[in-house]
Amino acid sequence: MPPLAQRNLFHDKVRLAVTLTGIVFSVVLIVVQLGLFFGFTTATSNLIDHSNADLWMTSKNVPYVEQGVAFSERKLYQVRAVPGVADAQKIIAHWTGWKRHDGGQESVQIVGINVDDSLERPWNLVEGRVEDLKSPDSVILDELYKQKLGVTRVGEVFEIGGYRARVVGFTRGIRSFTTSPYVFTSFKNAQNFAALREDQTLFILVKVAPGADLQQVRQGLLDHVKDVEVFTTGEFSHMTTFYWMFTTGAGVAVLIAAVLGLVVGFVVVAQTIYATTMDHIREYGTLKAMGAPNSYVYKVIMKQAAISAVIGYGLGMIVSVFVVRGSQAGGAAILMPPSMAVAMFFVTLLMCVGAALVSINKVMRIDPAMVFKG
Amino acid sequence: MQAAIAVRQLTKTYDEGSTGTLALRGVDLDAHAGELLMLMGPSGSGKTTLLSIMGCILTATSGSVRVAGREVVGLREKELPALRLEHVGFVFQGFNLFPTLSAGENVELMLDLKGVAAAAAKRRAHELLDQVGLGGKYGSFPADLSGGQKQRVAIARALAGDPGIILADEPTAALDSHTGRNVMEMMSELAHKRGRAVVIVTHDSRVLSFADRIVKIEDGAIARTTEAELVPAGLLVHGMGASTVGLV
Ligand SMILES: Nc1ncnc2c1ncn2[C@@H]1O[C@H](COP(=O)(O)OP(=O)(O)O)[C@@H](O)[C@H]1O
Ligand SMILES: [Mg+2]
Numbered sequence: 001m002p003p004l005a006q007r008n009l010f011h012d013k014v015r016l017a018v019t020l021t022g023i024v025f026s027v028v029l030i031v032v033q034l035g036l037f038f039g040f041t042t043a044t045s046n047l048i049d050h051s052n053a054d055l056w057m058t059s060k061n062v063p064y065v066e067q068g069v070a071f072s073e074r075k076l077y078q079v080r081a082v083p084g085v086a087d088a089q090k091i092i093a094h095w096t097g098w099k100r101h102d103g104g105q106e107s108v109q110i111v112g113i114n115v116d117d118s119l120e121r122p123w124n125l126v127e128g129r130v131e132d133l134k135s136p137d138s139v140i141l142d143e144l145y146k147q148k149l150g151v152t153r154v155g156e157v158f159e160i161g162g163y164r165a166r167v168v169g170f171t172r173g174i175r176s177f178t179t180s181p182y183v184f185t186s187f188k189n190a191q192n193f194a195a196l197r198e199d200q201t202l203f204i205l206v207k208v209a210p211g212a213d214l215q216q217v218r219q220g221l222l223d224h225v226k227d228v229e230v231f232t233t234g235e236f237s238h239m240t241t242f243y244w245m246f247t248t249g250a251g252v253a254v255l256i257a258a259v260l261g262l263v264v265g266f267v268v269v270a271q272t273i274y275a276t277t278m279d280h281i282r283e284y285g286t287l288k289a290m291g292a293p294n295s296y297v298y299k300v301i302m303k304q305a306a307i308s309a310v311i312g313y314g315l316g317m318i319v320s321v322f323v324v325r326g327s328q329a330g331g332a333a334i335l336m337p338p339s340m341a342v343a344m345f346f347v348t349l350l351m352c353v354g355a356a357l358v359s360i361n362k363v364m365r366i367d368p369a370m371v372f373k374g
Numbered sequence: 375m376q377a378a379i380a381v382r383q384l385t386k387t388y389d390e391g392s393t394g395t396l397a398l399r400g401v402d403l404d405a406h407a408g409e410l411l412m413l414m415g416p417s418g419s420g421k422t423t424l425l426s427i428m429g430c431i432l433t434a435t436s437g438s439v440r441v442a443g444r445e446v447v448g449l450r451e452k453e454l455p456a457l458r459l460e461h462v463g464f465v466f467q468g469f470n471l472f473p474t475l476s477a478g479e480n481v482e483l484m485l486d487l488k489g490v491a492a493a494a495a496k497r498r499a500h501e502l503l504d505q506v507g508l509g510g511k512y513g514s515f516p517a518d519l520s521g522g523q524k525q526r527v528a529i530a531r532a533l534a535g536d537p538g539i540i541l542a543d544e545p546t547a548a549l550d551s552h553t554g555r556n557v558m559e560m561m562s563e564l565a566h567k568r569g570r571a572v573v574i575v576t577h578d579s580r581v582l583s584f585a586d587r588i589v590k591i592e593d594g595a596i597a598r599t600t601e602a603e604l605v606p607a608g609l610l611v612h613g614m615g616a617s618t619v620g621l622v
Contacts, residue, residue: 002486283473291487293458368431
C-alpha cells in the first residue's frame with residue numbers, strides 16, 4: 001500500500017503533536033497510577049512476603065498484619081508439638097512511638113524477631129549485620145526513613161516506647177505502606193518497645209517440614225492450639241493487601257486515576273484521529289469511488305492509529321522510566337515490572353485503535369458520489 | 375456489439391425530507407467501447423447523477439443499468455466497489471489526487487487496489503506516467519504540478535486499473551483551453567485508439583468537437599442526441615475541431 005496513512009498522519013504536524021501528547025500523557029498517567037498500585041501492594045505485604053514461613057498464626061479476628069492481638073507465647077510450645085511443624089518462631093509487629101533527638105514523636109512499626117532464626121529477618125542490609133541485633137537495645141531501620149526519624153548514622157541512640165534504642169544497621173528499599181517505618185529489633189526488645197507483657201507475642205510463624213501437607217499441618221495447629229487462627233503466608237499477605245488497598249480505598253483511588261488516564265488518552269486520540277479523518281474525507285471518498293472496499297479505508301485509518309500508538313508508547317515509556325526512577329528515593333515507590341511495560345503497549349494500542357473506531361463509523365458512511373460534488 | 379454500459383428506463387429520485395427530487399426520469403442510453411460520448415445540458419439537469427449511476431457509485435431508483443453486460447440495479451451497496459474497480463476509471467473536475475502522495479504513488483494506489491505487488495506497481499506507474507507525457511514526474515507532488523499535469527496524473531491513475539469504461543465529470547472545466555484540448559486529445563485517444571468507452575460530462579463547448587455523439591440532457595431526460603457527423607456548426611464555437619471530428 002502506498003504510504004497514504006503515514007503521509008496524512010505526518011502531514012499535519014501540530015495535530016500529530018497533540019495526538020502524541022495525549023497518548024504520552026495517558027501512558028505516563030496509567031504507568032504512574034498502576035505503578036503506585038503495585039508499589040503499594042508490595043509495600044503493604046512486604047513483611048509477610050519476605051518471611052520464610054509457610055503459616056502465620058494469629059489471635060482470632062486479626063484482619064491484617066498491623067492489627068495483631070497479643071496472645072500467650074506459651075502457645076509456641078504447643079505449636080512445636082504439632083506433627084509436621086519443622087520450625088516455629090514468635091514475632092511481634094506493632095505500632096509504637098519513636099522519639100527524635102529534637103523531641104519530635106514519630107510513629108514506627110516495631111518488628112521483633114528471633115535473631116538466630118531465618119523465618120523473619122530484615123533484608124537488603126547496606127550497613128551493619130542482622131546479628132548486631134543481638135547486642136542490647138539495638139535496632140535496624142531503612143535508610144529511606146533516616147530523615148523522618150532524625151537518624152544520621154549507625155551508633156546513634158534514640159528512645160522507643162520509653163526504652164533506649166541504638167541504631168546498628170540500615171536496610172535499603174524496605175518501605176512501609178503506612179507512614180510508620182519498620183524498625184527491626186530482637187523479640188525481647190520489641191516486647192519492651194511495644195509495651196507487651198513479658199509472656200506475650202503477636203504472631204507465631206511456622207515452617208512446615210519437607211513432605212508434610214500444608215493443609216494438614218494447618219488443621220493440626222487449629223486442633224491443638226486454642227483461640228487462634230492460622231493462615232498460609234499467601235492468604236495473610238492477600239488479606240493485608242486487600243485491607244489497605246480496598247477497605248481503606250487507597251488502592252481504589254489509584255486504580256480510578258489509572259482508568260482516568262485511559263479515558264483521557266482515548267478521548268484525545270479519538271478527537272485528533274477524527275479530525276484528521278475529516279480533513280481527508282474527500283480523499284477517502286475518492287478511494288471508495290476508485291473501487292476501494294470499506295476495509296481498505298479502515299486499514300488506512302487503523303494504520304494511523306497504530307503508528308500513533310507505537311510512537312506515543314515509546315515516548316511515554318521514556319518519560320515513565322524517568323518518573324519510576326525518580327520515585328525510588330521518595331516515600332512512595334512506583335513499580336513498573338517488565339510485564340506491565342509489555343502490557344502497557346497493548347493497552348496503548350487498544351486505546352488508539354478503539355479511538356479510531358469512532359472515525360471508522362464516519363468513513364463507512366462516506367458516499368462515494370461526493371467526489372462529483374464541487 | 376454489446377454496449378459497455380446500457381441504460382434503460384432509468385429513474386433516480388433523491389430523497390430529501392418529505393419531497394423527493396426526481397433527478398432522472400426514464401433515460402435510455404448506450405455507451406460503446408471505442409466511442410467518446412459527451413453529456414451536455416444545463417446545470418441541475420441530471421448529468422452528474424446519470425454519470426454516477428453509470429459508474430456504480432450511486433444506486434438507481436428504477437430501471438436497468440448493465441455495466442459490461444452485468445445488471446447493477448438492485449445490487450447491494452457492498453457489491454459495487456468491486457464492479458467499479460474492475461470496469462470503471464474516473465476522472466474528476468478537481469483532479470482528486472492524494473496531495474500527500476507523489477504522482478507515481480497516486481498511480482500506485484490504484485494498482486495496489488487491483489492487487490498488483492509493490493515492485494510491479496512501481497514499474498507500471500512509471501510506464502503509465504510516460505504514456506500521459508509525465509515521464510519525469512514520478513516523484514513530484516500534486517502541489518508542484520500544473521492543472522493539466524494533475525489531470526494527466528489522474529488519467530494515468532484511472533488507466534492503472536485498466537478499465538473498459540472511463541467516466542469524466544467536467545474534466546476540462548478547471549483548465550485553460552490549451553491544456554483542456556490536450557486532456558481531450560488524450561481522452562479521444564483512449565476511446566479511438568485503445569477501445570475504451572469514454573463518457574464525458576461537459577459544459578465546455580470548446581471541446582465538443584472531440585465527441586462521437588453528444589447527448590443533451592434537460593430536466594432529467596434526454597432532449598436530443600447528435601451524431602458527430604451531424605454536429606451542427608453552431609454548436610462548435612469558432613468552428614474549432616470540425617476537422618478533428620472528420621479525422622476520427
Ligand atoms: N445528493 C443529492 N441530494 C439531493 N438532490 C440532489 C443530490 N444531487 C443532485 N441533486 C439534485 O438532482 C438534480 C440533478 O443534479 P445533478 O445530477 O448534479 O445535475 P447536473 O450535474 O446536471 O448539474 C438537481 O436538481 C440537484 O439539485
Ligand atoms: Mg454536475
